Amino acid sequence: MLGRDPRPTASERLLRALLLAYPRRFRDRFGRGLIDGLHEDLRAARRSGRLATGRFWIAAARDAVIHGVLERIAPSARRARHSTLPITPGHLELRVTHLSQDVRFALRSLWRARVSSLVSVTTLGVGIGATTAIFTVVDTVVLEPLPYPESDALVAVYRTSETSDRGAAAAPDVRDWDELVTSFQDVGAWTEIASDFEEGEGVVQLPGSRLSAGMLRTLGVSPALGRWFTEDEDRIGGPDVILLGHAMWRDRFGADPDLVGRTILRNGDPHTVLGVMPEGFRFPTPETEHWVPLRDDELLRLAGIENPGRGLGFLNTVARLAPGVGLDAARAELQRVTAGIDAEHPETASTGATLVSLHEATVGEVKSTLFTFLAAVAIVLLISCANVANLAIARSSARSTEMSVRSALGAARARLVQLLLTESALVGLAAGGLGILFALGLTGLLTSMSGDTIPRGYAIELDGSVLAFAAALSLATGLLFGLFAAVSASRPRISEGLKEGGRGGSSGRATSFLRSGLVVAQVAMALALMTGAGLLINSYYRLTQVDAGFEHENVLTARVTLPPDRYESDAQVLAFFDGLTERVEGLPGVTAVTTSYSPPLAQSDFEQTIAAEDWASADQEDGVWAGTVIVGDEFFEASGVPITRGRDFDRTDRAGSPVAVVNETMADRLWPGEDALGKRFRVTGGISGTIESLARRFFPDGWITVVGVAGDVRRESLETEPRPEFYRPHAQMAWPGSAVLVRTTSDPLSLVEALKREVRALDRGLAVTSIHSLRGLVDASTAGPRFRTTLLLTFAVIASFLAMIGVYGVMAFSVGERRREIGVRMALGASGGRVRKDVVFGGLRMSIVGVAVGLVGAVIGSRALSAMVFGISTQDPWTYGVVALLVLAVALAASYVPALRASRIDPTHVLRES
């Protein structure tokens, strides 16, 4: 079998195209071997998935550019390494002399045209820097595998239900999956926790996680010190053991190697330190710093839940696929096994199961955002390359006389080309240097600005290979266009060039067509980017105008959680929060105090299905999902959530029958067109939330009466539409944890210390956590959109500025070229205004074509933004119109300066020149 399939595939054609980076001599000799090697690598990459294939292409392109350019500059066969070079010493000397001569000459000539050189270096530098910064983020966050061995095989496993594709699993589900799904080599489960540790006088609460004994085996990580806990320690009644994160071990225990085996206090109980995890192990969240055995049965008992069966999902599950098993096959088997489980256990609340790669589960949401940014910076880079190309062409056309003189004096054409290329290379190098600085700054800015909006953001570091890629690309652009210009300029048209004398050359039709083409492309790309930024600005404005449903000025929220062993009875819990409310009310500057388990935008909600009393039909029996918010007395008055009908909770509710205030969405959903007051509903089953929220004792079996209807509140984020929700009085659901909401007359954060003091006065062993002003929470909830909008706007402004330089450059150059013609016309009676108009229209013509092309591109490209815009369509005609006018105005301004200059040409002066 000789050769492959006669018709090359797309990837084969692409591979062959990459080879063009190498000089022909090299290609002829090694091309076949290179293609073969790349093919094998590509095949291996494809086996590991789409991500690896993407990485392969990036690496292959980088490889081709770097080695192709190197091979052209310094052919390996002649590369100087030692004295036995096959080239004569004289030859080498000559080359070196030429090079240093060329560099000196190039520096001189770049300095002579320092404005244009500066523009080239700056535009390219900005393009390289921005591309490098964004690509670094994309590479670390999206392309780099997760920091676990063979992380491709890790998957997140979810229960699915009507409301969620990513639901938590019940403990028996996890055990069955581990046992029955043969595609899984290991299965581990975890939940997030917060534990109290002693700190100085008081107590501090730190985020941690309960992990099953199999979790680390699944991840494939071992502790740096000590050992992981065994299956026996992960059982109810097992010893109290804990593993610490590297940072906690270093910062709180002075990196004491003898800590393993000693005991520390967690939640007031002594725990034996089993080990310390390696640095950089951050599972499941970047903040997690301690791990204890999962003991799901113990968790259930602590929450007072008996025999939960499979109705209560509270575990997050990660599995490692057996070698050779693909995602789809594993998912199919999981779904088959789960269907069997569900058939045997009708009490299961969920309807199925699914899995996605752990990588996807971690970074899936930001992937499209980051790729959009990558596209945006790629456009910036392309525009800056186009600028450099344009400048290179302009410079070389302007210098055709100089080249003709040199040529006439006997310079070989190759030498002239080499000279011009040296200039391009120097520009590329300087731009690369500037790009490094810019990239460093921008990467730092991105990481600090993005806050929590980028997962794995902590791992971002400037990637040298990315930088090399951008620099090589810009260098190649410079060389390519420098080469084009050099070849056309050095064409031996000696007599022609000399004949034109001092008038400067006039560029050929092909050159000017190429130049206008470049400008049209620049304007089009800038317009597309501007449109994207315009859409995001428009949508961000709408977001800030959303009515959140509560008054967020001057409100402090902070959470206090009571340990169940010291607050066993409902009376104790209520007495604590009553006492705290009373004390805080007495603080100066406080106007109202209340409590709420789920304050707005603080995301500690839980949900269950409910059904209305007057529902009869069978399809309503499963009920609708609704959130529960537990609130203290006078919550509505203190929080500013309006009661539209009925009343607020008060002390009379303590002894009475179960009551609730429902939000408008729930009232409409359960009793459309009717008055909800006095209506009754009940909890039907299906609960999802944190483990504590699953305790049945909190949910009355009987009917709950609606005593009020309240306005809707945006609970998760400003973008999310309100869902059905009902409020229950804390007095009837004595929840051991709650946020305190304090309304003040001045800056709410000034009350933090006083609040902590009051909590300590009631109970020294309690930690105050999640301290925020409501204003701060509202701001944080728009941080992601604000970040995206700022970033895209920055790129769009840079792009427009670069495009403006492009338009200006071409117009200024063409005016310079047409000086004589304009002079003659003015001598024959054309007015300055007429000349001005001509030039401006010339620029405008190019820009209009650019805008038209750009609008088409924007309509197609803006679809990528559909997940990021809020309240408007990505095809919003107003945004498109405004942006198009703006870009045209910028283009007009850019051509006006050269036009003004054209109209001031003195005809007598120009005519005398010739």
Added chain:
Amino acid sequence: MAEKRSDIEAYLPLKPAVVHILLAISGGASHGYGVIQSVREQTEGRPPLSNGAFYRHLAWLLERGLVAEVERPPRDADPRRGTHYRITELGDRVLSAEGGRMREVLAAIESKASPTDERIA
């Protein structure tokens, strides 16, 4: 034509990738991708050897006669693989000379390193 010792030393030190390539070919003639594969196995991919880098090193080695093309590849060879390469006598001697140089370097490092070891212990 026998090379003088000093001629061989003129090639030293070899680049790490070149050492690995020579080492891979010294086991027997192989096609390009085969050499890349065995280098990657030797080094466990660190530092990575790309196709482009490999062929540029190969061009250098061929030019200096350290490696030569095999005129008639083995009969069972896959024709798609293209040219096979073998190490030359000169290549062999350069490789052993590099080995000798490395041994000297290693000895120097070890004689310096031992006190430090004690300090750690």
